[in-house]
Amino acid sequence: MFTVHCPICQKRMEVENLDSLPSLPFCSERCRLIDLGRWLGGQYRIPVGPDSADQSNEEETVP
Numbered sequence: 249m250f251t252v253h254c255p256i257c258q259k260r261m262e263v264e265n266l267d268s269l270p271s272l273p274f275c276s277e278r279c280r281l282i283d284l285g286r287w288l289g290g291q292y293r294i295p296v297g298p299d300s301a302d303q304s305n306e307e308e309t310v311p
């Protein structure tokens with residue numbers, strides 16, 4: 249028996265076999281899609297710096 253907490257809705261689940269819950273670690277397909285939506289929405293987006301190639305070119309042309 250495993251106890252799993254859904255990271256989206258914090259619902260506690262008790263499952264006999266981890267294979268019996270294909271949406272793990274989420275309680276349901278709905279919570280899995282919510283998490284996916286957060287990723288696509290940029291909430292967890294890794295910050296990326298500006299395009300350094302373009303900037304360095306501009307700096308080189310400036311005397």
Ligand SMILES: [Zn+2]
Pocket residue numbers: 254255256257258259274275276279
């Ligand atoms: Zn959930």
